[in-house]
Amino acid sequence: MSEVVLPEQQVERGVPGKPIVLVVMDGLGGLPHPDTGRTELETARTPNMDALAARGSLGMTVMVKEGITPGSGPGHLSLFGYDPTRYVIGRGALSALGVGIELEAGDVAARLNLATFDDQGRVSDRRAGRPSDADAARVVERVQKAVEAPEGVEVKFIPEKEHRVVLHLRGPGLGGAAISDTDPLETGRTALPVQALDAGSKATATVVAGILDQTRRILADEPRMNGFLARGFAAFERIPSMDERFGLKGLAIAKYPMYRGAARLVGMQIPGVPKSTEDTVTLLEKSWGKADLYFLHFKDTDTKGHDGDFAGKVSAIEEVDALIPRINALRPEVIIITGDHSTPAIYKEHSWHHVPALLASPWARPTGAEFGESACRAGDLGVIHATDLMPLALAHAGRLVKYGA
Amino acid sequence: MSEVVLPEQQVERGVPGKPIVLVVMDGLGGLPHPDTGRTELETARTPNMDALAARGSLGMTVMVKEGITPGSGPGHLSLFGYDPTRYVIGRGALSALGVGIELEAGDVAARLNLATFDDQGRVSDRRAGRPSDADAARVVERVQKAVEAPEGVEVKFIPEKEHRVVLHLRGPGLGGAAISDTDPLETGRTALPVQALDAGSKATATVVAGILDQTRRILADEPRMNGFLARGFAAFERIPSMDERFGLKGLAIAKYPMYRGAARLVGMQIPGVPKSTEDTVTLLEKSWGKADLYFLHFKDTDTKGHDGDFAGKVSAIEEVDALIPRINALRPEVIIITGDHSTPAIYKEHSWHHVPALLASPWARPTGAEFGESACRAGDLGVIHATDLMPLALAHAGRLVKYGA
Numbered sequence: 001m002s003e004v005v006l007p008e009q010q011v012e013r014g015v016p017g018k019p020i021v022l023v024v025m026d027g028l029g030g031l032p033h034p035d036t037g038r039t040e041l042e043t044a045r046t047p048n049m050d051a052l053a054a055r056g057s058l059g060m061t062v063m064v065k066e067g068i069t070p071g072s073g074p075g076h077l078s079l080f081g082y083d084p085t086r087y088v089i090g091r092g093a094l095s096a097l098g099v100g101i102e103l104e105a106g107d108v109a110a111r112l113n114l115a116t117f118d119d120q121g122r123v124s125d126r127r128a129g130r131p132s133d134a135d136a137a138r139v140v141e142r143v144q145k146a147v148e149a150p151e152g153v154e155v156k157f158i159p160e161k162e163h164r165v166v167l168h169l170r171g172p173g174l175g176g177a178a179i180s181d182t183d184p185l186e187t188g189r190t191a192l193p194v195q196a197l198d199a200g201s202k203a204t205a206t207v208v209a210g211i212l213d214q215t216r217r218i219l220a221d222e223p224r225m226n227g228f229l230a231r232g233f234a235a236f237e238r239i240p241s242m243d244e245r246f247g248l249k250g251l252a253i254a255k256y257p258m259y260r261g262a263a264r265l266v267g268m269q270i271p272g273v274p275k276s277t278e279d280t281v282t283l284l285e286k287s288w289g290k291a292d293l294y295f296l297h298f299k300d301t302d303t304k305g306h307d308g309d310f311a312g313k314v315s316a317i318e319e320v321d322a323l324i325p326r327i328n329a330l331r332p333e334v335i336i337i338t339g340d341h342s343t344p345a346i347y348k349e350h351s352w353h354h355v356p357a358l359l360a361s362p363w364a365r366p367t368g369a370e371f372g373e374s375a376c377r378a379g380d381l382g383v384i385h386a387t388d389l390m391p392l393a394l395a396h397a398g399r400l401v402k403y404g405a
Numbered sequence: 406m407s408e409v410v411l412p413e414q415q416v417e418r419g420v421p422g423k424p425i426v427l428v429v430m431d432g433l434g435g436l437p438h439p440d441t442g443r444t445e446l447e448t449a450r451t452p453n454m455d456a457l458a459a460r461g462s463l464g465m466t467v468m469v470k471e472g473i474t475p476g477s478g479p480g481h482l483s484l485f486g487y488d489p490t491r492y493v494i495g496r497g498a499l500s501a502l503g504v505g506i507e508l509e510a511g512d513v514a515a516r517l518n519l520a521t522f523d524d525q526g527r528v529s530d531r532r533a534g535r536p537s538d539a540d541a542a543r544v545v546e547r548v549q550k551a552v553e554a555p556e557g558v559e560v561k562f563i564p565e566k567e568h569r570v571v572l573h574l575r576g577p578g579l580g581g582a583a584i585s586d587t588d589p590l591e592t593g594r595t596a597l598p599v600q601a602l603d604a605g606s607k608a609t610a611t612v613v614a615g616i617l618d619q620t621r622r623i624l625a626d627e628p629r630m631n632g633f634l635a636r637g638f639a640a641f642e643r644i645p646s647m648d649e650r651f652g653l654k655g656l657a658i659a660k661y662p663m664y665r666g667a668a669r670l671v672g673m674q675i676p677g678v679p680k681s682t683e684d685t686v687t688l689l690e691k692s693w694g695k696a697d698l699y700f701l702h703f704k705d706t707d708t709k710g711h712d713g714d715f716a717g718k719v720s721a722i723e724e725v726d727a728l729i730p731r732i733n734a735l736r737p738e739v740i741i742i743t744g745d746h747s748t749p750a751i752y753k754e755h756s757w758h759h760v761p762a763l764l765a766s767p768w769a770r771p772t773g774a775e776f777g778e779s780a781c782r783a784g785d786l787g788v789i790h791a792t793d794l795m796p797l798a799l800a801h802a803g804r805l806v807k808y809g810a
Contacts, residue, residue: 066790066793066796067798068415068808069807070808071810072810073809073810074808094810350807351768352797373770373785377783377784377785377787378783382787382788
């Protein structure tokens with residue numbers, strides 16, 4: 001009595017074929033447009049997704065808990081079947097994994113933003129005017145060459161994208177990584193001090209504070225990119241892979257490093273970096289046959305949501321819809337289409353609202369031929385936790401055995 | 406790793422404005438009338454609540470667990486965001502808080518009913534003919550004056566309402582309060598013996614048995630109110646306030662003491678006692694600006710449900726509906742309208758059925774312009790635990806931060 005049944009205890013290993021495709025449109029969930037009462041997804045013309053809905057089961061998902069707005073890391077962990085309240089991964093670690101760093105247990109990582117500081121040390125631009133990747137890389141190289149690593153610590157700065165940089169620390173001179181962010185989140189204020197949030201993180205905090213001081217001196221003559229703001233400090237602990245847990249070899253295709261990082265964290269392979277939305281599917285076609293689970297990440301839906309661009313988010317959804325026939329042509333056993341959280345265009349931020357989900361398979365219970373919040377609300381799956389999607393995909397792909405006799 | 410994420414860990418403190426109003430119609434949930442197929446709430450004409458539904462998210466709530474019928478205490482704790490299986494508060498403690506007793510840790514309280522006993526000691530009326538408040542107060546005063554407190558124990562009898570009395574015990578002579586009820590729940594039987602349900606509660610049981618014996622002797626010459634039945638013994642343990650957990654200063658307006666008690670337990674202030682249903686909103690208007698969360702309790706829905714008075718419950722709902730425009734006029738950011746449990750008029754008791762819930766805010770996902778069980782069943786929130794309503798209210802009021810990056 002009173003044992004928890006985990007899906008991984010029911011996994012049948014060595015099942016051939018029957019691939020699963022997980023399509024994530026970042027920030028997919030929306031809120032109704034005031035004029036039409038229809039969300040972004042309900043407004044978009046999505047004939048291909050609607051056809052999948054006609055042979056799929058629909059539902060709404062809770063990513064973390066009711067009322068809790070997920071960051072992208074927790075949202076993706078949930079979709080991969082990992083309870084994000086149990087597997088807590090800092091943004092820094094996700095970014096480090098995303099840029100290809102082979103993190104080891106005990107490593108500390110943080111997300112840095114190149115920023116502009118004025119003469120009084122106040123932040124005048126939190127993103128240093130969004131530099132090009134090349135400009136940022138030049139400045140990061142300057143810092144990497146000049147920085148003096150403290151005793152017993154390796155220090156690496158790796159450019160991520162535009163103003164985004166990863167700080168990666170390794171060595172016996174470190175402790176925990178419970179360290180407060182230095183980003184004041186608004187301009188006109190100085191960076192916040194680096195503070196250890198527990199006793200075990202004091203050594204790391206001292207190391208980080210010293211490094212950030214050095215970077216301000218090294219970059220003092222740069223007009224725009226003259227310092228860093230840091231957030232999302234994390235010490236890395238290895239977590240079990242999807243292969244270990246679910247018998248699934250995963251493969252991730254994502255343009256942005258953080259999502260590749262989330263995928264790498266759970267053991268997915270990364271066949272390359274797509275250059276465009278369309279290229280994501282081209283890379284899928286090239287990689288077909290190499291994995292059991294193919295995770296495709298599309299970012300534009302979230303970006304347009306943050307911009308408050310309702311029509312833009314609609315277009316981003318339609319752009320993904322147009323690629324569905326090429327995914328279908330590969331004949332996956334199961335296709336899931338969903339988001340990692342909601343980013344309603346009228347709200348302009350990540351939100352806590354349920355996320356629509358579609359699971360197409362020969363064993364679905366269809367409820368209609370439309371993919372949208374209203375249809376998903378009335379779908380066969382009901383409102384489920386997003387961590388249940390992966391076990392459902394496994395079940396639909398014949399990869400779970402019966403529980404009990 | 407492996408921390409449970411509680412909504413309170415995501416609370417942003419010091420958020421100004423954006424007040425939340427929680428309207429509780431006691432026992433709101435109903436069952437269909439056999440002639441019409443419509444519940445009490447679906448039968449009631451509720452144009453104002455329907456208008457809120459049109460800009461709100463609807464759902465159904467589970468108060469404790471599926472199949473479990475909640476008492477008013479657990480029901481309200483759930484609505485306040487407290488898991489009632491974790492925070493177990495006896496009816497006695499709720500009543501004691503409700504009549505304004507400043508309970509201290511270790512105090513024991515119980516709910517007493519004035520009752521009528523016949524010559525053989527059998528209960529002939531479990532509520533002593535529902536005496537007036539004044540009649541009950543006279544008898545309670547007699548008891549208080551004559552009772553001899555055992556060594557090391559303070560004994561207080563406080564009239565609550567009609568036949569309801571609170572017994573409050575304090576002192577080193579007490580132990581635990583795991584004590585069985587003495588109410589036989591039907592007439593024609595003698596009171597049940599006072600029994601300790603664990604070893605640590607034996608001292609308290611002995612004290613209580615002695616006191617109840619004394620009251621029978623003191624009141625022997627009273628024709629109707631000649632003894633007490635006791636239930637809901639509870640030792641009081643302080644629980645964290647809503648301010649501590651959610652950053653919410655609460656204010657409660659409730660005609661009946663027990664609901665003020667539940668509110669006081671979680672740290673709400675009590676601005677006064679409304680004299681009528683309408684006066685509840687008048688007191689809200691006078692108190693506006695003093696809190697973040699305003700809890701309004703309306704009792705008649707439950708009373709009419711217990712009476713089996715379907716039409717009366719419908720009227721009680723309509724009476725509350727008529728007050729909604731005055732609540733709207735205060736411009737709360739979030740309005741929740743729900744119940745603490747179901748009391749279907751055809752069932753005449755509290756029941757385990759899901760309770761309809763409406764959450765109106767600028768960030769809702771409306772699904773129609775009707776507030777009722779059928780509409781809530783098809784609502785955007787799905788079937789959720791009632792403890793999730795408070796985190797949802799916090800999210801809609803912009804009082805929770807993102808979880809993870």
